Amino acid sequence: MGLFDNLKDAAGKAAELASEHADKLDPLVDKVGDVVDERTEGKYAQHIDKVQDAAKKALHEQVQK
Numbered sequence: 001m002g003l004f005d006n007l008k009d010a011a012g013k014a015a016e017l018a019s020e021h022a023d024k025l026d027p028l029v030d031k032v033g034d035v036v037d038e039r040t041e042g043k044y045a046q047h048i049d050k051v052q053d054a055a056k057k058a059l060h061e062q063v064q065k
Contacts (some may be wrong), residue, residue: 015062022059029055 018025033052037045 018059018062022062025054025059027058 029052033048037048040048
């Protein structure tokens with residue numbers, strides 16, 4: 001088994017865990033976005049909000065699969 005196969009397996013396990021705990025990860029996504037927003041002094045707030053929404057949507061779509 002090569003390195004790529006190991007990474008593929010790890011990514012699959014991470015996606016499985018994320019889908020199982022999507023509701024618990026939503027506040028984490030918000031917190032990370034807030035930290036980035038704070039460090040950039042709000043300069044990219046609009047973009048950060050879009051990324052937060054996309055991340056939450058992706059997590060919840062994993063649950064539905």
